[in-house]
Amino acid sequence: MKIDIGLADLIRISPMIAIFLASLIPLTSKLFNSNKEPSNLITLIQGLGGLIIGLVLLTVVGGSGETAFNKALIFDSLTLWMGIIAIVSAGAALIMMYENFSTNGNQFSELVFLALNSVVGMLILVSALDLLTVFIGLELMSLSLYLMIGMSHEEKLSKEAAFKYFVLGSFASAIFLYGTSFIYGTTGSTNLVTFMQEAVGLVQTNRLFLFGISFVILGFCFKVSIAPFHAWTPDVYQGAPTPHTAFMATAVKVVSFAALLRVIATKALVGSDGLFVVLQWLAVITMLVGNLGAIVQVNLKRMLAYSSIAHSGYILVGVITAGISDKGFFGASSVIFYLFSYCVMTIGTFAIVSILEKSEDHLVTLDSLKGLASKKPLHAFCFSLFLISLAGLPPALGFFGKFYLFNAAVGEGLIWLAVWGVINSVISVYYYLKPMVLMYMTEGEAEIAGHSLNATTVTVLASAVFIAILGVLSGPIFTAVEKSFIN
Amino acid sequence: MQSTNFLTEVGLNHYLILSALLFVTGMTGVLLKRNIIVMLMSIELMLNAVNISFVAFSKYLNNVDGQIMVFFVMTIAAAEAAVGLAIAVTIFKRFKEINIKFFEHLRG
């Protein structure tokens, strides 16, 4: 077989190259002026610049539908949309890192380097069509993330979180690899395109292939914190510095779901009824665990971790719908839209949390929210807007995300999943209302961290505006996402 | 000449069983051993088990892709080891403790 890697392929992966080069700039500039940390602002600007260039290139090159590197990477609309969401979330996380206590210390340039590399890994993961490329992207993203968490100024918890994330992450990727080897064994190649067509038949006949696919999917389930494999999420989200938690909860989750979507697109679910049932039960348990866990929490970050687990459950419903729907890309586009709305909300929420942190080892408990409304009415209002949107109440973007998701589920006949999802969002309303109660309805002296945090506040405002406005205008966006699939 | 049965002839299944065994030992290593370094080693063990199965399949299908993948896996395993050890060092510097039983502060 002739492998031709020409200029066209390089152009297609230009966003990744651009971001990678941009990640080197802060390090080399530190190198040249004798390891003296350049001002954080400049590093931040360099990092953001790299991301913006990558974003521009991605919009130019993505969505064209071609493959690169002998079908190892594909740049279809899934890559485009997920890439955009990932980069934007990463940008927001970078801004938060610039102002958060535990991350804006003297190693900020290394931090930006690792973050940008993690974004490169994400882009690879999103566009990967070959299981091996998926593995590479996954590992690049995760490894840089482990180090980022480890580097936090806060001594105790972040180190423990980093190690936990590392061990369990590599444990899961080993399982993923094991599955890939089985797939390779049965079909002779790890490229999704090759076994895309006969996957349905293979899954029923060949026991080994079924094992392979299952291991791959379960490996992904770890990454997006689905129920039995979610145990790491609360600890890591709480331990890691808030910007990194935001980074993980949004960008990492989005791209992992994208890769899962690609694997699911092989219609394995249609073939094996067992897999379909297991995934449904996983979705149900995830929602339950996420929502129930969040109710009893006292620490705000830990509560938001559980809430993100619950949201993974909702998204898994969308993924299942995408998996079994033969006509149209309604399921997949609803997942994308939901991820988009989820990211916007979560970025805003974690930005608020990072604002509330007065020092690097200050654990933001729910009580520290008391009376925030009287002190900081704007922040309190934005935070309530995020909570309303996370709970899925109508005027906000979150409702429309959930609406499309459950609409797709009902379309495919998964009515009981939709009902279960809807009941869970009622349970979730209880703990989403708790902070609002504390902010508005109880007196207290909640105080924002001393020095001015205008950059993070800008992020908060941006996401609040997005939630309020895009909620109503979600129609055109959704059709755009869906149309991009069809051509 | 002897009949080619399971005992005498080393075929694909043998390798698969070997890699499965290795994988399981690696897994139990992670589950049971309390020492951080040993955990890292058992993760490496799991990855190598996967390598074995890759090579076995590639030999059996006699197409070379499997073996190329092994290189990828090995490089990434090396990178993982480096990162893992770096984190282990920071933990040791901070906690003066190598046994994971001591850092269970994040729970509930």
Added chain:
Amino acid sequence: MDHSLLMAILLLSPLVGFLINGIRYKNPTANLSGGIATAAVAISFISSLILVADLIGMPAEARKIHVSFFQWMAVDSFKINAAFYIDQISAIMILVITGVGSLIHLFSIGYMHHDKGVTKYFAYLNLFVFNMLILVLGDSLLTMFVGWEGVGLCSYLLIGFWFSDKEKAAAGMKAFITNRVGDAAFLLGMFVLFATFGTLNIQEMNALAPTTAEASWLGAITLGTLFLFIGATGKSAQIPLYVWLPDAMAGPTPVSALIHAATMVTAGVYMIVRLNPLFIVAPNTMMVIAIIGALTAVFAASIGITQWDIKKVLAYSTVSQLGYMFLAVGVGAFGAGMFHLMTHAFFKALMFLGSGSVIHAMHEEQDIRKMGGLKKYMPITHMTFFFGWVAIIGIPPFAGFFSKDEILWMSFHSPLGSPALWVLGAIGAAMTAFYMTRLMCLTFWGKSRVPKSVHPHESPTLMTIPLIVLGILSVVGGWVGIPEVIGHSLGDIPNLLEHWLHPVIKPIPNLTEAEHSMEWMLMGVSVSLATISAFIAYHFYVKSPETPEKIANSIKPLYNLISKKYLVDELYFGTIINPLINGSKRLWMFIDVNFIDKITYVISDLVRGGGGVVRALQTGNLQQYAMLIGIGIVIALSIIIMR
């Protein structure tokens, strides 16, 4: 003058009086506000006189004045106009209401002279007259019902007029709620009738009424009329729902005179007479009415004997006399019922006002044991009260005799009646004579037991004029409807009232010709019974005052039972009201607090428990998580493989 204008004046002048007095309710001058109120009612009296004169002018069959002001309600097939019409029956009623009403207004000026809420009192009184007129003139049952509840509302306001006193306020509330029970039945009656006739207009219903009697108990008309009757018992204080009338004496005495003697309580009888074509076709209902009427007459009379409060005696006497009216109507003698209603209005109003002037003179003292020998202090009141007394016990030349005797005769003679009813009536008449004479002796004759501090004096002329007028009426009133058996014998004096009501009252089916001898004989028996019990009472209470004590002690338990009004109030409270209140406390506690809210608590604890389980899962130990992943994979794979 044009009828609709007259009708408007008739109806609206009390309303205008109410509004004027209502706005200036703080102003304490009795004369001014009393003047306005009396004028308002007098105006409507004059306009009703003119209207009745027009009515008399009309030919006998088509005696009807119908005025419709505006369409009140129109929903699909249910159309109700705010329309009013006067026919023979309502002519009598409006004359009684406005006539007696204005007299009582005049009396109240004197009676309520020194009360600071007097303007408010007159406002309520005018509102009452307005509502009573709507009730009487209502074209459809619903317009009548508007007046029906409006009257109940005004009686609530007037009974609880001195609201600072807890019992008086409670009496008002009790009156309204008992009336409301009756009104609920009235509503049900209206629904049944609307379902059968498709309209609630009284004229149309009377026209549509079938001619053949309805045998079954659950027939539409029987059921409808039965419900209407239960409504009537509520309003006119018959057996089951009479409890509110004695307590209603808590209101000022003129109120008792107007509302609880002359007008409101007779609404039930009037409604039945007005719908007589319907009732005549429902023999079962008529039987029920007759029985309840008779029973109430005897029952209330027996309690009346043992009461010591002058107004309570009169109240029970009213309940008993109403029993007679219902007995008359129950046996189909609608004319007799109306006749007794009219005469009763005169002499009962007279006696209430009389008792009012006695109380006024005795400085709010109502217990007849502390009165006696007031004859010499209050000659006019005594004389007028004497006329009332003579009328009520049925001494021949006076009003009461003619109307009550007519009822007793018809209860015996009418096919719907029976001798037993006559016997009950006679006993009732005897008891009435006894307690009325007892009242006369204890208050006016006999030796004076008036305490030293009190020295009674005759009430001012403003109060005695109405007394005199009513005294004359209660004497003359009877001659309007002399039963023809007496009429013939005294040189055929025509029975004007019977003749007047004839075109509107349906005759009793298969009524046999009355032989006069039997009628004379029965009349003689009842009159003699009455006179004998009167003498006994005179003997007891004037000649030897201690004998009633001896008799009372001899039948101690029975006497106590009767004097405590057969413990009916306590019975109602015990069986209905208290269990209702305690039951609803338990009900609320059981359902709202322990059942539904408990479920919400259980669910929230369940959810919180679930949260606890998830929390326990997070032990923080790394290997526990890896174990979890391992187990998860094993379970997932086994399910995948199995299916």
Added chain:
Amino acid sequence: MLLSTILFLPLIFALIVLIWPQDKTIRHVAFGLSIVEFIISLIVLKDFDASSAQLQMIEKHMWIERFGIQYFLGVDGISLWLVLLTTFLTPIIILASWNSIDTKIKGFHAAMFVLQTAMLGTFLAIDAIFFYVFWELSLIPMYFIVGIWGGARRIYATIKFFIFTMIGSVLMLVAIIYLMYLTQQASGHMSASLLEFYKVKIPFVGGSILNLQSLLFFAFSLAFAIKVPVWPVHTWLPDAHVEAPTPGSVILAGVMLKMGTYCFLRWVIPLFPDAAEYWAWLFLSLGVIGIIYGALVAMIQPDIKKLVAYSSVSHMGYIIVGMFVFNHFGITGSLYQMLNHGVSTGALFLLIGMIYERTHSREISKYGGLAGVLPIFTIFFFIITLSSIAVPMTNGFIGEFLILLGLHKAQPVYVYFAVTGVVLGAAYMLWMFKRVFFGEKGELVKDEKHPLKDLSVREIAVLVPLVVLVFWMGLFPNHFLDLTKSSVNHLVTNKNKYYLEIKE
């Protein structure tokens, strides 16, 4: 464009109030703005053509094209008066809460305006999802109003209120989505507009609950039953009322309960005719139980606000009974009773608010003899009590009479129980009236430290329009019923194959 202006004007007002510079004049601005809103809504009344049963003043633009969800506004006989009730009550509430709301005034008025938009949206929206957005939107401002300016246990009460309503409405969302798919199967393209829903033939088979129309019927009616509230799911109402500030309970009792009953008339009965008819017995008995249970429990409440809350459970029982009788009287009666309940219970809460401002206590036992001290207050309270007990010549009577008439015409058995409601109603209201207004002076009334002063001019200005309305609706109901006549006629005659056209 008229309906859109009415709908979104309050949102603009909310913004104006939020950014208003000085605190002193906030209330005047808010009051003025709400009057403007009321006047504009009168134009709707003027333009409304009473003779046609079609949807009028239509505004229809595609919103989410993919699912056929439209920005679809329309008004007809059934929803007209409720819109006017909302715009009529809001200025009264703002005027009444002049000095009962003294903290975060801007927030309060903004929340009140957003709530007004949400309620108007629920009454005007004809598209399912568009309706659902407003239906849920109304929860949030009410949550804040009760939560921030409420009484002692306000947090418990407001969360309970929120979760109760939320459970019902999310199930409705799934039912709406399913209906949208039914429209897709029926007419090819998916659409969420109510007119398309009416055209869908939903299979119904008697017997069990598990057939499609019954399931959808119950999903919808659970959401609305909680909001009404129908008997078993009513426990949130007393808590919400007791803890809510005066304006909160007035708007809650005045309009928000009507959202539930209106939706029964608009979304449940015409959409699932066979299921509604089949399960009518259930709702009739729940309604009747609600009437009796509400009245009984109201009788023994120590707290006056809880008493009025349970009384509105009883009144809403009447409305539910009126609706599930499916004849002219019942439905006209229940529509009219919605307006009456809005006026009379709204006024009752205003009055309780006024006395609460003076004595800061809602314990009935602490009152007594108020009539002597506050004559004007007593007169107003008595008139409103009459309207609440449904004494003739007041508005309550017309509604209750029609409902009972309709009930008797359709199902005579229930009417005997429902009629007891008339008696029990009089019992608990008058008993409360006696204990509070008559008898000796209670401890609150007689202590000289802060003598009670009678109603101020402002308070009288709040109550006069309501009293005028009580008598106007009582004596001349046709002025109001004529406008609903054709729509109700249309609903009753073709209930089984209900359809709605649009009047260009």
